[in-house]
Amino acid sequence: MSTTFNLDTSTSRANPTPQPMRRLTVPAIKQRKFEGKTETPLVMLTAYTARQAQLLDTHCDMLLVGDSLGQVIYGLPSTLPVTLDMMCNHGAAVVRGSYHSLVVVDMPFGTYEQSPQQAYASASRIMAETGCAAVKLEGGSVMAETIAFLTQRGIPVMAHVGLTPQAVNSLGGYAARGRSQQEHEKIISDGKAVTDAGAFAVVVEGVIEPIAIALTQSIEIPTIGIGASAQCDGQVLVTEDMLGMFERVPRFVKRYENVAETISKAAETYASEVRERTFPGVEQTYQPK
Ligand code: KIV
Numbered sequence: 001m002s003t004t005f006n007l008d009t010s011t012s013r014a015n016p017t018p019q020p021m022r023r024l025t026v027p028a029i030k031q032r033k034f035e036g037k038t039e040t041p042l043v044m045l046t047a048y049t050a051r052q053a054q055l056l057d058t059h060c061d062m063l064l065v066g067d068s069l070g071q072v073i074y075g076l077p078s079t080l081p082v083t084l085d086m087m088c089n090h091g092a093a094v095v096r097g098s099y100h101s102l103v104v105v106d107m108p109f110g111t112y113e114q115s116p117q118q119a120y121a122s123a124s125r126i127m128a129e130t131g132c133a134a135v136k137l138e139g140g141s142v143m144a145e146t147i148a149f150l151t152q153r154g155i156p157v158m159a160h161v162g163l164t165p166q167a168v169n170s171l172g173g174y175a176a177r178g179r180s181q182q183e184h185e186k187i188i189s190d191g192k193a194v195t196d197a198g199a200f201a202v203v204v205e206g207v208i209e210p211i212a213i214a215l216t217q218s219i220e221i222p223t224i225g226i227g228a229s230a231q232c233d234g235q236v237l238v239t240e241d242m243l244g245m246f247e248r249v250p251r252f253v254k255r256y257e258n259v260a261e262t263i264s265k266a267a268e269t270y271a272s273e274v275r276e277r278t279f280p281g282v283e284q285t286y287q288p289k
Contacts, residue, residue, distance in 0.1 A: 026133055030200045043062070044224055054097045064136065065103065069086065092129060105130055107135050135158070161204055202222075213229050245260050
């Protein structure tokens with residue numbers, strides 16, 4: 001998919017226009033952490049559609065086409081049933097709808113864990129079909145060999161440690177990680193392993209704050225926190241969570257809007273105008289000249 005096709009915001013049509021800005025690159029993101037410090041934290045949000053990408057693009061450094069789309073878009077019970085087809089379709093839409101942010105696409109469960117070769121086949125398909133700049137995969141030391149295999153072959157990898165939702169069945173739920181000394185040490189060693197393997201950044205999800213701070217201070221690549229700490233090198237949230245699309249608000253989410261209420265009110269007004277025959281009005285109908 002070409003990234004030179006931008007959607008016209010007034011018509012939603014894809015137009016081949018010159019790029020208004022240069023897209024951020026993987027080295028540019030990595031270099032935002034210099035000598036262990038990130039002056040301005042990296043901003044990342046999830047995006048699943050072209051229009052959503054357009055609206056978020058200029059405010060973000062990175063857009064994540066997360067496999068959370070399984071729950072958010074498809075109403076699935078977890079991220080486990082998400083497929084490569086879904087990630088490729090939504091990834092391509094997000095690349096088409098953005099021109100500034102680095103787009104990272106999640107590798108779905110079952111498409112990379114078996115071997116570095118399986119991961120390469122899946123990641124190269126994602127990159128070729130979407131035009132994204134990087135993939136994200138879950139797991140620490142156990143995925144180090146795969147991360148090295150991909151990065152050495154031109155596929156930038158964002159790693160994901162701590163609470164890894166694809167492992168929900170092994171973890172027994174989505175509770176914060178790192179409360180025991182053993183878990184604490186494991187998360188730190190996972191972060192170091194993915195750094196040594198060549199990941200350009202690492203999502204640190206659902207860990208107690210001291211771990212997020214210690215990891216951020218002990219690795220050279222940016223840590224992107226979610227349910228972690230403001231001391232991470234950047235933050236990511238699921239956009240629909242921060243927009244207030246769902247009733248349940250996990251502890252780590254801050255609601256910046258109440259979009260669910262806005263949509264519901266608009267639908268209620270539309271429904272009553274249709275039933276009262278006040279919509280469409282004269283302005284919305286074609287009259288003889
Ligand atoms: O799938 C996703 O949206 C994610 C973020 C929550 C980090 O992995």
